[in-house]
Every structure is written in structure tokens, then in C-alpha cells.
Amino acid sequence: MTAFFALATSLLWGLADFGGGLLTRRNPALTVVVVSQTIAAAVLGVLVAATGGWSEAGPRLWFAVAAGLAGPVAMLCFYEALARGPMGVVSPLATLGVAVPLGVGLVLGERPGIVQAAGIAVAVTGVVLAGGPQLRGAAVQRRTIWLALVAALGFGTVFALIAQASSTVTGLFLALFVQRVTNVAAGGAALYVSVRRGGTALPESGFAWAALPALAFVGLADVAANGTYSVAAQHGPVTVAAVLASLYPVVTALAARGFLSERLRAVQAAGAGLALVGTLLLATG
Numbered sequence: 001m002t003a004f005f006a007l008a009t010s011l012l013w014g015l016a017d018f019g020g021g022l023l024t025r026r027n028p029a030l031t032v033v034v035v036s037q038t039i040a041a042a043v044l045g046v047l048v049a050a051t052g053g054w055s056e057a058g059p060r061l062w063f064a065v066a067a068g069l070a071g072p073v074a075m076l077c078f079y080e081a082l083a084r085g086p087m088g089v090v091s092p093l094a095t096l097g098v099a100v101p102l103g104v105g106l107v108l109g110e111r112p113g114i115v116q117a118a119g120i121a122v123a124v125t126g127v128v129l130a131g132g133p134q135l136r137g138a139a140v141q142r143r144t145i146w147l148a149l150v151a152a153l154g155f156g157t158v159f160a161l162i163a164q165a166s167s168t169v170t171g172l173f174l175a176l177f178v179q180r181v182t183n184v185a186a187g188g189a190a191l192y193v194s195v196r197r198g199g200t201a202l203p204e205s206g207f208a209w210a211a212l213p214a215l216a217f218v219g220l221a222d223v224a225a226n227g228t229y230s231v232a233a234q235h236g237p238v239t240v241a242a243v244l245a246s247l248y249p250v251v252t253a254l255a256a257r258g259f260l261s262e263r264l265r266a267v268q269a270a271g272a273g274l275a276l277v278g279t280l281l282l283a284t285g
Contacts, residue, residue, distance in 0.1 A: 002236025003282065005228045006244035014251020018259075019218040021252075023211060029079045030191040031201055033072060034184060034221030039181035043220060047173045056171035059108070064175040066184025067226075068162035073120035074154020076190065080148035081192065093148035095127045098246040100156025105238030112239050115281055122242045124276025127151050127250065129271025159242055162226050163233035172230055214246050250275050 048054060055085045078094055100121070112120060165175035195201050225245075232241040250272045257263070 002232045002241050003244055003279075005232035005235070006241045007247070007279070009225045009229040009232060009245040010247035011251055012221045012228065013245070013248035014174060015227065015255060016221035017248060018220050018255040019214055019221070021217065023214060024079070026208065027203055027211070028191075028194075028200055030076070030187060030194060030199075032215065032218070033269065034187040034191055036178050036215045037183040037187060037224070038219070039179060039216045040219035040223040041184055042123045044177035044180055044210050044223060046175060048170075051170045051173055053170040053174035053177070056166065056168060056174050058173070060166055060177055061175060061178050063161045063165040063180040065182050067158045068179040069167065069186055070154045070161065070185055071179070072186040072190065073150045074158065077147045077154065078151035078253045080274050081144050081151060084141060084144040084147065087167050093145065094151045094155065095246060095249055096153070097152035097156030097159065098124060098127070098147070098242050101159040101233075101242035102239050104160045105242065108238065110237045110239050112237065116237075116240060119278045119281030121278075122241065122281060123247065123275050126271045126274030126276070126278055129267050130276060138232050158226075158240075159229065159245070163238065163241075166230065167234065172227055175230075176226055179226065180219075244282060246280060247275050247279065 017148065020032055020036070023036075074097075081094075085272055162175070162179065165179070166172040191201055225248075229245045232245065253272065
């Protein structure tokens with residue numbers, strides 16, 4: 001069950017990142033985040049009301065609030081790093097966030113076996129290579145590297161926090177709702193500040209209503225990924241769930257190959273293969 005839900009997380013996050021990347025080519029990144037998360041919050045609000053999730057309110061929701069604050073910060077740092085430096089450097093660095101939930105699992109006493117430890121090492125290496133690391137070229141600004149590392153820390157923190165935010169299905173709906181409301185509040189505040197400083201909230205052509213279904217998909221896929229990861233982490237070792245859930249860059253690269261006909265570099269193809277090998281070792285270990 002852990003492997004199934006963790007791999008579902010990678011699929012959902014990978015597709016959400018792919019869709020979000022396409023949308024941010026024509027719309028400000030903050031606007032994409034706020035609108036997509038608002039749609040997700042609205043859908044989750046209906047689910048919470050329908051399932052009576054409010055009865056699950058308790059101290060655990062503070063984990064959801066913290067995850068809701070960490071998420072937008074990580075995303076903004078990630079986008080800023082992509083704007084400043086090559087994706088071949090930024091993307092692999094951002095995937096290092098898997099170290100956070102791995103560390104949490106080890107602190108909590110989890111000790112993977114030899115096969116699983118080998119699977120973790122192979123899969124993490126594959127994920128980094130799948131981002132297409134830039135091994136040659138001009139030096140990257142130190143600020144870009146720091147932004148990418150802050151993004152990695154933020155993504156990993158969301159992994160760790162959302163796994164602790166609930167222990168039941170109805171509680172999970174409530175936790176995800178609180179997380180998304182916090183996302184919208186934090187992202188909306190950042191968007192307001194950006195506009196006040198001369199930034200734009202909409203493209204010159206205005207809001208593209210035709211993009212609304214795509215925005216809804218990005219928001220709902222992202223929230224579903226958080227949900228499947230929480231289930232995976234609760235039903236098995238966090239060390240395994242975190243690594244399998246971090247395979248989303250492979251999904252994004254394959255989606256770009258399938259829908260945009262982008263050719264995978266040799267290092268990306270090798271990374272995808274290693275990630276698959278690591279997945280098999282984790283699943284059989």
C-alpha cells in the first residue's frame with residue numbers, strides 16, 4: 001500500500017508540475033498558484049462539509065498550517081531560482097528536499113534493510129539525474145543555488161508536515177483544506193505585495209478563462225498528491241514513502257517528452273532508468 005500511494009503521489013505531482021509549468025509561460029507564477037489553490041480549497045471545503053470533517057479539528061491541524069506556509073515559500077524560491085539560473089542546475093537541487101522526510105523517518109527510529117537502503121540510494125540518484133544536471137557551462141550565481149536549496153528545504157518540510165497532520169480520512173480532508181486556505185492566504189498576500197511593487201497579477205491580454213480547467217487540474221492534482229503521500233507515510237516507512245513520492249521529476253520529464261516532444265538528454269534517460277531500478281528495490285525490499 002505504501003508503494004502504491006507513494007508512486008501515485010509522484011504521478012500526480014509530476015503532472016501538476018508539468019501543467020503548472022505550461023501555465024506560468026503565459027501567466028504570472030503567483031497568479032497560477034493562488035487561482036489553482038483557491039479552486040482546490042473550494043472543492044476541499046465541500047468535501048469537509050459533506051464528510052463532517054470539522055469534527056476532526058484538533059492540535060494536529062497546526063501541522064497543516066505550517067505546511068501551508070512552507071509550500072508557497074518553497075514554490076516562490078523555486079520559480080525565482082529558475083528565473084535566475086539554468087533548470088539543469090535548479091531542478092536537481094530542488095529534489096534534494098527528500099532528505100527532510102528521510103531524516104524524520106530515521107529520527108523516528110525507522111531503519112531500512114540492506115535492499116531498501118540500496119533502493120533509496122539508487123532512486124535518489126536517479127531523481128537528481130532525471131532533472132538533467134548541468135555538468136558544464138557558466139558558473140551559477142550563489143544566490144540561485146541558495147534559492148534552490150531553500151526551495152528543497154521547503155518541499156521536504158511539506159512532505160514531513162502533511163504526514164503528521166491527520167490520522168483519519170475525514171481528518172485528512174480537513175487538514176488538506178486548512179493547508180490550502182493557508183496557501184491561498186500566503187500566496188494572496190505575496191501577490192498583493194508584488195503588485196504594490198509594480199508587478200503584474202494578470203497578463204496584458206487579461207485573465208484567460210479558457211485556462212480555468214487547467215488551473216483546476218493543477219490545484220486538484222497537487223492536493224490529491226498531498227493526500228496520497230499522507231496515506232503512504234501513515235501505512236509504511238516514511239523513508240520508503242518519501243523516496244518513492246520524490247520520483248515526480250521523472251514524470252514531468254516524460255510528460256514533456258510525450259506532450260511537447262521534448263527530447264530527453266542522455267543523463268535524464270539514465271536517471272529515469274535508475275529511478276525505476278530504485279523503485280523496484282524499494283518495493284521488493
